[in-house]
Amino acid sequence: MQSSRVLLPGKVSALSRLNRILKGPQYADAKYFILLDSNCFTHCLPTLVSRVEALQKAEFLELPEREECKDLEIASQVWQTLMESGADRNTVLVNLGGGCISDLGGFVAAGYKRGIRYINVPTTLIGMVDAAIGGKTAVNVGGVKNQVGFFYPPEVVCIEPSFLATLPDREVQSGWLEMLKVQLISGMPMDTNISEQTISDCVQFKMDVVKSDPKDHGIRRILNFGHTFGHAVEAYSHRLGHPLLHGEAVGVGMVCALFLSMHKLGLSETLYQQVRKVVSDHVMLPKYTLRDTETLLEYMRQDKKNENGEICCVLLQEFGVPVIDVAVPEVEIRDCFLKIAK
Ligand SMILES: NC(=O)c1ccc[n+]([C@@H]2O[C@H](COP(=O)([O-])OP(=O)(O)OC[C@H]3O[C@@H](n4cnc5c(N)ncnc54)[C@H](O)[C@@H]3O)[C@@H](O)[C@H]2O)c1
Numbered sequence: 405m406q407s408s409r410v411l412l413p414g415k416v417s418a419l420s421r422l423n424r425i426l427k428g429p430q431y432a433d434a435k436y437f438i439l440l441d442s443n444c445f446t447h448c449l450p451t452l453v454s455r456v457e458a459l460q461k462a463e464f465l466e467l468p469e470r471e472e473c474k475d476l477e478i479a480s481q482v483w484q485t486l487m488e489s490g491a492d493r494n495t496v497l498v499n500l501g502g503g504c505i506s507d508l509g510g511f512v513a514a515g516y517k518r519g520i521r522y523i524n525v526p527t528t529l530i531g532m533v534d535a536a537i538g539g540k541t542a543v544n545v546g547g548v549k550n551q552v553g554f555f556y557p558p559e560v561v562c563i564e565p566s567f568l569a570t571l572p573d574r575e576v577q578s579g580w581l582e583m584l585k586v587q588l589i590s591g592m593p594m595d596t597n598i599s600e601q602t603i604s605d606c607v608q609f610k611m612d613v614v615k616s617d618p619k620d621h622g623i624r625r626i627l628n629f630g631h632t633f634g635h636a637v638e639a640y641s642h643r644l645g646h647p648l649l650h651g652e653a654v655g656v657g658m659v660c661a662l663f664l665s666m667h668k669l670g671l672s673e674t675l676y677q678q679v680r681k682v683v684s685d686h687v688m689l690p691k692y693t694l695r696d697t698e699t700l701l702e703y704m705r706q707d708k709k710n711e712n713g714e715i716c717c718v719l720l721q722e723f724g725v726p727v728i729d730v731a732v733p734e735v736e737i738r739d740c741f742l743k744i745a746k
């Protein structure tokens with residue numbers, strides 16, 4: 405899989421470097437379409453077009469917010485709009501937004517005319533440290549997340565942390581929980597700071613992992629730490645009408661994974677308690693009942709990473725030492741859901 409050019413924050417801003425790149429010969433005939441939602445239209449588009457000259461004449465398409473845009477029907481509407489506007493293989497999509505916009509935009513780019521170029525300009529913390537990097541694109545089908553998608557990397561990713569200035573604090577904190585995930589699996593120091601440096605460290609770590617396993621056959625699975633549980637927690641929170649943000653659900657999921665790691669792999673209780681405390685400063689750990697655990701298990705059984713009917717999780721042997729593909733019996737999963745809030 406061809407890799408992306410990732411513009412990290414630096415002395416010369418990532419936006420200035422994008423401005424320069426788009427003046428290069430490989431973009432001489434490019435026609436740009438910017439995909440975004442209403443918040444990014446208000447808060448991010450003015451900066452983007454004022455700093456990147458090539459985008460001043462871009463057309464833009466406004467999509468519904470959040471998961472609502474990760475939908476086949478929306479993708480189909482975007483393809484239709486592109487066709488009606490005469491978009492050809494020189495068209496470049498620019499995804500300006502969080503992970504939902506980059507997942508949908510990458511999916512659209514992968515399919516249109518069998519693949520056109522695209523650029524991710526993430527505007528959320530999760531977008532910057534995770535979703536915009538690595539070439540996984542997806543739409544949701546039948547209410548189940550990320551069921552259809554392609555590995556199709558963006559040509560350029562522009563990490564411009566100044567976009568975070570308008571991101572609501574709850575979204576920022578949710579993104580920080582994904583950064584905590586990176587710190588736990590990589591062994592880089594646990595740091596609550598959200599700075600250009602800590603963002604760059606997380607981006608670099610993801611790039612290295614993706615480079616060694618672009619299609620998720622092995623080591624890349626460490627990035628799913630907390631996610632097998634987290635996706636179930638997230639989906640269930642929506643069903644209960646008290647939706648958690650993705651990073652918040654992953655935070656709960658990491659506490660579950662660490663609880664199991666303590667019992668199955670001998671992880672130190674001190675680390676478990678330390679992370680549990682940090683996570684519960686960001687999100688209330690849910691007090692699940694036995695009945696809740698039945699529904700949570702149903703969600704977990706749908707996870708793409710399961711094999712032979714067993715639920716497979718990423719656990720942590722010690723700080724910075726993840727173990728992939730640990731098959732965990734359902735009875736132990738139920739037990740940890742019941743115990744994390746105690
Ligand atoms: N492809 C991958 O590898 C990957 C990795 C992680 C997550 N994801 C996906 O990413 C999605 C979550 O992405 P997310 O957490 O970025 O949320 P999001 O894309 O839903 O954005 C969250 C909210 O922030 C608003 N927003 C975005 N930028 C803003 C800004 N600068 N100022 C003000 N408001 C702004 C958006 O309008 C939205 O309301 C999920 O669908 C998840 O599955 C994909």
Ligand SMILES: [Zn+2]
Nearest residue numbers: 534582650654
């Ligand atoms: Zn995630």
